[in-house]
Amino acid sequence: MSYILMMSCAHVLWGFGFENVGWIILVCGFSLLVGLAYTPGLSYILISEWLGLDEMGLLMAILCILVVMVSVVSSCKDVKSGVSSEAGGFSIVEMVGMVGLSSLLFFQVCSWMDFYFFFEFSLIPTFYMILKWGYRPERLQAATFMVIYTVSSSLPLFMGLIWFWSYVGSDNMLLVKMVSSFYQVDMKWPWLVMCLGFMIKLPVYGVHGWLPKAHVEAPLSGSMLLAGILLKFGGYGIIRFMWFADIIYSQVVCFILVVSVWGGVLSSVACLCQSDLKSLIAYSSIGHMAMGLGSLLTFYSVGKVSCVCMLFAHGLCSPILFSLAASSYDVCGSRNILLTKGILRVFPLFSGLWFLFCIVNMGVPPSLNFFSEVFCVSGMMWMSFFLGVIGGCMCFIAGCYCLVIYSLVNHGNPSEVVNSNVALSVRYIYSGGFLMLFLLFGGLSLDLFFV
Numbered sequence: 001m002s003y004i005l006m007m008s009c010a011h012v013l014w015g016f017g018f019e020n021v022g023w024i025i026l027v028c029g030f031s032l033l034v035g036l037a038y039t040p041g042l043s044y045i046l047i048s049e050w051l052g053l054d055e056m057g058l059l060m061a062i063l064c065i066l067v068v069m070v071s072v073v074s075s076c077k078d079v080k081s082g083v084s085s086e087a088g089g090f091s092i093v094e095m096v097g098m099v100g101l102s103s104l105l106f107f108q109v110c111s112w113m114d115f116y117f118f119f120e121f122s123l124i125p126t127f128y129m130i131l132k133w134g135y136r137p138e139r140l141q142a143a144t145f146m147v148i149y150t151v152s153s154s155l156p157l158f159m160g161l162i163w164f165w166s167y168v169g170s171d172n173m174l175l176v177k178m179v180s181s182f183y184q185v186d187m188k189w190p191w192l193v194m195c196l197g198f199m200i201k202l203p204v205y206g207v208h209g210w211l212p213k214a215h216v217e218a219p220l221s222g223s224m225l226l227a228g229i230l231l232k233f234g235g236y237g238i239i240r241f242m243w244f245a246d247i248i249y250s251q252v253v254c255f256i257l258v259v260s261v262w263g264g265v266l267s268s269v270a271c272l273c274q275s276d277l278k279s280l281i282a283y284s285s286i287g288h289m290a291m292g293l294g295s296l297l298t299f300y301s302v303g304k305v306s307c308v309c310m311l312f313a314h315g316l317c318s319p320i321l322f323s324l325a326a327s328s329y330d331v332c333g334s335r336n337i338l339l340t341k342g343i344l345r346v347f348p349l350f351s352g353l354w355f356l357f358c359i360v361n362m363g364v365p366p367s368l369n370f371f372s373e374v375f376c377v378s379g380m381m382w383m384s385f386f387l388g389v390i391g392g393c394m395c396f397i398a399g400c401y402c403l404v405i406y407s408l409v410n411h412g413n414p415s416e417v418v419n420s421n422v423a424l425s426v427r428y429i430y431s432g433g434f435l436m437l438f439l440l441f442g443g444l445s446l447d448l449f450f451v
Contacts, residue, residue, distance in 0.1 A: 052110045055451040059308065060107040060236055063315045066438070067228030068100035070431040074323045075221040092133055096221050098125040103229045107236065112161050112171045115240075116154070119197075119233060123150055126222060126230065133219035142217035145210040153200040153207070156193035163190060173240065192252065194241055199256070202234030202289045205263020215282035220326040223278060224319035227285055235292060235311045239304070242296070257297040261380065261390050264290025268397040272404060277325040277335040280405060281318060284361065284398065288314045291394055295376035298383040306375030309449045313368035313442070316435045317361050324354055327428050328409060332417045337405065342414030347424060351410045353432045360439050362402040363395060368442040373398075 053061065072093060090098075099122055106118035123146070130143040161171065168176050200207045211231075215223050267286040274280040292310035295303040327350055328340040344351040363373040373395050381388030 050111055050114060051105075051108045053108055055448075056236070056239065056308065057107045059312060059448060059451060060232060061104055063232065063312055064100060064103045064107065064229055066435065067224060067315060067319055068096060068103075070319060070323075070435060071221040071224040071228070072096055073427050074224065074319075074326070074425075074431045075219070090128065092129065092219065092221060095125045095129045096225065099129075099225050099229070103233075106233065110173055112164070112173055112176070115173075115237075116158055116161055119157075119201075119237070120151070120154060122230060122233070123147055126218075126225065129222040130214060130218045133222070134217045135219070136217060138213070139217035142210075142213035146214045149200055149203075149207065149210040150197070154197040157197040160190045160194040191241065195238055195256075198234040198237035198241070199260075199293075200234070201237070202231060202293060203286065204256075204260050204293065205267050205286060205290060206259070208263075208267070208286050211286065212279045212282040215322070216276060216278050220322060223322040227281075227318035227322060228315045231285060231289060232311050232315055235289065235296075235307065238293065238296065239307070242304075253297055257294055257387075260290045260297070261294040261387060261394075264288075264294065264394050265390055265397065268394050268401065271401040272397070275336055275338065277328060277337060277340065277405070277409070278322060280337070280401065281321045281325060284321075284401065285314065285318055287394055287398065288318075291373065291376045291391060294387065294391065295379040298379045298387075300379045300382060302375050302382075303379035304451075305446075305449050306372050306379055308451055309368060309372035309446070310376060312449070313372050313439060316439055317357060317369060320353075320357050320432050320435055321361065323428055323431055324350065324357065327424055330424055331419060331422050332415070333419070334417060337408045339415050339417050340409050341412040342410075342418055344410040345414055346418055349429065350424060353429065354406055354410050356436055357432065358402040358406040360436070362399040366443045367439050369439070371443050371446060 075092065075096075102118050102122045102125070106115065106122070109115050109118065127143045127147060130139050130146070134142070164176050165171050170176065203211055211226075214226060218226060264287045267283050267290065271280050271283045271287070274283060288310060292307040292314075295310075296307035297303070325335060327347075328343060329335050331343065331347065332340045334340060343354065360367045360369055363370045377388055377391040377395065380391045
């Protein structure tokens, strides 16, 4: 498995030595993913004592491969400028590869201490990318916010893992789960302090302040990796720790559930007030992740399936929205929604991509987003009619801001800042068309999300 993943990264890096080979990279990646998905017995492979892969890890590994591949293909401008101007240090392709490799190891490790190490290690290349290739002087503040939020919240997680290690004598995930279930250890305070780091990484509304800042100041590849992979660390961690909450299910878990769902409504409403394209897409990510967490904490099987489906669908849709925002920035030199209008008259093909991904983001059938949102609302409705109503409001507001962003960016008379002489990179089209296949036809393989 590790050799196959390294070969896929080699294909991506090799492709940038030639011109117009985005389609070659995408064909190689698609062939690789088909081989991974249909290899018999791969869902239960144990690579070694430290590395293993189950259904959830395989799904997240596929997502990681897709997002890394598409982020490198879409960041053609950053790659070329970095290669031509850089005399030393790391290039942006190396940073993307480092994030992708650490993420793959994060999804494959069997040890909780290795799990924590790669959870934190991904911050280093992301911090470097924001500082070096960020667009504005505020990138230092954004990167510092991201590190402070994540590191301060992960310290209680580290304390909880140390406590488990001292009690059980091992940091193996399966062994700790078996021993803790046998002795009925008191799990109330370990679950609370451990999941704090995951909820901030997700992030839950109220501790989300670092995410819009990081997205706005990060380069295109940094935003795509943040939305597509790094936010999924939080959801993946909570799913791995769900057996804690199952033991201690109480008013505390219900409180977190209600706060998460209501925060998703507030963040969705905040999308309607944003003037920056990247900030709007970042707040929409908070709303979608809140819906997934709310359905997961209902403890229904359909809630877990919908959460996993939401993580995968959002991990594919949101990076392409950031890629389209970058294409609008190339045309207009600004990410202000009121200035980037009239794209339909100037670049109708890119306007078509805007339309496709906006309707997929709002959950049009038969996309993966549609099934994930329907299952999320169904799980919350089974638990409480009030939660179902809130979930329905989130879906409605998501449709509102997707229509707003499409109509304002694409319709109307082109503004004076729109430069029709700009040659937009065809790699945006390669990336969007490639991931659209997974989003539109992924509903045919919903059994993959029963992890």
